[in-house]
Amino acid sequence: MRTLQGTVQYVQPRSKLLPLLRSPLLGELLAWLYLHPEKDYSVTELAQLLHVSASTISREAGHLAGSGLVLERRRGNLRLLRADVGHRLARPLTELLALSYGPAAVLADQLSSLNGVERAYIYGSWAARYAGEPGPPPEDIDVLVVGEVDEDELADRARAAERKLGREVNAHRVSVSAWRSPGDDPFLGSVRSRPLFEIGDPP
Incomplete structure (x- = not known):
């Protein structure tokens, strides 16, 4: 779960959004790569984005590179990664990621x-599953935007x-003052009072 302070805690090691995966981190990493197939990401960019080392x-x-799901190349000292869209699993995997970890990457x-x-x-429900709470897959995505938009x-x-x-994506707007002092x-x-996932900026 990403708390209000922006740190990350994985309440349980196995993903509740996509139980086939061993961890939420793997789901987020794959979602960023497969839902942005045109972009190369450096290891440093992904680490900053996902708040890990x-x-x-x-x-x-x-x-992932050993399995052929991710392509990697070097540019100077940078190790660059991108999704292998030519992999036979690329299309079904992209669909699974869009339905599970996709909201974090797409909404950013x-x-x-x-x-x-x-x-x-x-x-x-999406934030609850991400935080490790068991339950059915989310039917829709609820988003709260704080600010004057x-x-x-x-x-x-x-x-x-x-x-x-x-x-479906349900977006709700509140002012900064209302968020800080909900009364x-x-x-x-x-x-x-429930789990929240803070949406960060893409690198």
């Missing part, structure tokens, strides 16, 4: 260029994310 990413990348893209965003979180633009970004993720607001009280 470069050695952890390097170790995972070695396993959609919201990073939206003016007025101070913070953004995924809440609800244009509601029409936010709705457009949500629809764009839906097309890539293949599921007796039952909605914000409920959101803050």
Whole structure:
């Protein structure tokens, strides 16, 4: 679970979003690579993005490259990684990742260029599964955007994310002051009492 302070804790080692995977980190790493197949990521970029050490990413990348799911090349001292879209498993794997860990990667893209965003979180069932709580796969994705953003633009970004993720994205906007001092607001009280995943900027 990514807390309000932006740190990462994996409550349980096995993924609850995609139980075929041994860890949430592997799901996030694969989602960033396979949902951005046109981009090379350095080990350092991925480590910063996923809030883990470069050695952890390097170790995972070695396993994925050995299986043929990830391509790697060197540019000077940089070790660059990208999804192998020519792999026979690439298409079904991309679909699985979009339905499981895709929201973290796709929403970061959609919201990073939206003016007025101070913070953004995924809440609800997706955040609960990410945090390790057992339960059925999320039917939709709930997003809370903190800041002064244009509601029409936010709705457009949500629809764009839906097309890539293949599921409904519900975006809700609140002001910075309301988020900092929710008072007796039952909605914000409920959101803050449950797991939250903070959406970060793409590297």
